[in-house]
Amino acid sequence: MSTHTPTTHAHVQLDVQAIRQQFPILGEKVHDRPLVFLDSAASAQKPNAVIDSMASTMRHQYANIHRGLHWMSERTTEAYEGVRDLVADFLNAPSREEIVFTRNSTEAINLVAHSFGALLKPGQAVLISQMEHHANLVPWQMLRDRAGIDLRVAPITDDGDLDMDAYKALLADGKVALVSITHMSNVLGTITPAKQIADIAHAAGALVLFDGSQSVVHHKTDVQELGADFYTFTGHKLYGPTGIGVLWARRDLLEQMPPFLGGGDMISTVTFERSTWANIPHKFEAGTPAIVETIGLGAAIDWVSKIGFDAIAAHEAELTAHALTRLATVPGLSIVGRPRVRGGVVSFTMADVHPHDIATLLDRNGIAIRAGHHCAEPLMRRLGLSATARASFGIYTQKEEIDVLADTLVRIRDFFV
Structure with missing residues (x-):
């Protein structure tokens, strides 16, 4: 399924590793796996400053x-x-x-x-x-x-x-x-x-x-x-x-x-x-x-x-473009929506795998995403869907985490097929 490229921003370098050090929760493990938090659209994590x-x-x-x-x-x-x-x-x-x-x-x-x-x-x-x-x-x-x-x-x-x-x-x-x-x-x-x-x-x-x-x-x-x-x-x-x-x-x-x-x-x-x-x-x-x-x-x-929205926007545009490219390689995965201008939210479905099963199995691998109707039931009906899985990005998200998501989705797909 084709996708539109997010809006481009003037490149401003963001030190993501330094930023991640300011979020103590990102050092936690889930099911003995490093936490990969891709649910920031629901509620973002909190830096030490807050x-x-x-x-x-x-x-x-x-x-x-x-x-x-x-x-x-x-x-x-x-x-x-x-x-x-x-x-x-x-x-x-x-x-x-x-x-x-x-x-x-x-x-x-x-x-x-x-x-x-x-x-x-x-x-x-x-x-x-x-x-x-x-x-x-x-x-x-x-x-x-x-x-x-x-x-x-x-x-x-x-x-x-x-x-x-x-x-x-x-x-x-x-x-x-x-x-x-x-x-x-x-x-x-x-x-x-x-x-x-x-x-x-x-x-x-x-x-x-x-x-x-x-x-x-x-x-x-x-x-x-x-x-x-x-x-x-x-x-x-x-x-x-x-x-x-x-x-x-x-x-x-x-x-x-x-x-x-x-x-x-x-x-x-x-x-x-x-x-x-x-x-x-x-x-x-x-x-x-x-x-x-x-x-x-x-x-x-x-x-x-203090970080600046030019840097934040550039980082998240790169993340979103990377996610659209990587997720498109997952067999049976369809990205929902191809808006002309988009932010760091990507909803998707996978053939023969319910979004709730996707989210549950990702969680077993330490990856947090959202699944459901996302408090937008009329939109789901317009799209002809009952639910989607949704990955969403924050200032602390790394491309490597998106790669982990994509690789794990491939294994989940293989499990169901």
């Missing part, structure tokens, strides 16, 4: 934030709010007040569906694509069912790209209020043409949300350059901890939107009769937040920023 920052916070200065007047609380508040500045710079957001901390991308999208969705009227529409993760589908179904909006789905091509002609046609009647589309597919690796998507949507009077859960790991993200109105990502795929995600939204939209959750820290005043809300972004951050996890996210952003 682990140490979180441990240091808990050991030396932990306290609740925003409310305390003592030294510990003030220092921890400074560290926590400093991450808001880091994230704003990371996304090139116009203002730190446009950065809302959430638990993950799923919560961020639910926040938009609830709060921006409250501004929509029956007859208006939200437009998604066939390649969305459930996190960018189910919240819009829930909004449709409670608010009477229309939910439209833009098709993809057989190669796994967004069908841009069909996408544009779905916007033609001017009823779409919001386009919500992945910036990079977690199944196909497709990197969507975000700027073009946004330009077409805006010309039709629609706003745009990009789910950046996969894409922020691989490429520099500039929300202003993309023309986004909302952007979400999650910390645990960006070498940070679980339990922390980000919603970026334009200030004017956040000002209009009602709160998502009620409680402490999101209020200005409270009486038994009524409450008033805090200024953005705190209006959307009810209760004690994920303090330590947010500080860990800041450490992760610092860490990847």
Whole structure:
């Protein structure tokens, strides 16, 4: 099965061995085999910089934030709010007040569906694509069912790209209020043409949300350059901890939107009769937040920023090209999707071998991949599949590990034939 070559990047040398030394888990063994971790799209491993920052916070200065007047609380508040500045710079957001901390991308999208969705009227529409993760589908179904909006789905091509002609046609009647589309597919690796998507949507009077859960790991993200109105990502795929995600939204939209959750820290005043809300972004951050996890996210952003996305993108483009070439030599293996531009995710099937069996047997050889529908059941149906096996790459992945994967898949194929 033919494949398209990933986008090329200016070659920037990356010292992968030095990077791997910063990930203690990569020295572990699984079933007495060296760990080959090829499941970074599900959740990336954590470097010492992240682990140490979180441990240091808990050991030396932990306290609740925003409310305390003592030294510990003030220092921890400074560290926590400093991450808001880091994230704003990371996304090139116009203002730190446009950065809302959430638990993950799923919560961020639910926040938009609830709060921006409250501004929509029956007859208006939200437009998604066939390649969305459930996190960018189910919240819009829930909004449709409670608010009477229309939910439209833009098709993809057989190669796994967004069908841009069909996408544009779905916007033609001017009823779409919001386009919500992945910036990079977690199944196909497709990197969507975000700027073009946004330009077409805006010309039709629609706003745009990009789910950046996969894409922020691989490429520099500039929300202003993309023309986004909302952007979400999650910390645990960006070498940070679980339990922390980000919603970026334009200030004017956040000002209009009602709160998502009620409680402490999101209020200005409270009486038994009524409450008033805090200024953005705190209006959307009810209760004690994920303090330590947010500080860990800041450490992760610092860490990847020092390495640089030119180097990261070049390394992962080489890995992906190598994987497409090596996997194509495995008898009976078919790579799923041939998008024009793709990131470091490769899904595949093997004739006569179920993806779950592939993953189980690879695990016995110390190789971690993902198998299943990848929280994208409608996409699987579009592809005519029930599941795929998926290898995904990170900054610490080596070509030699991809070779081990390919060689082991050949042995698995021989076992079943």
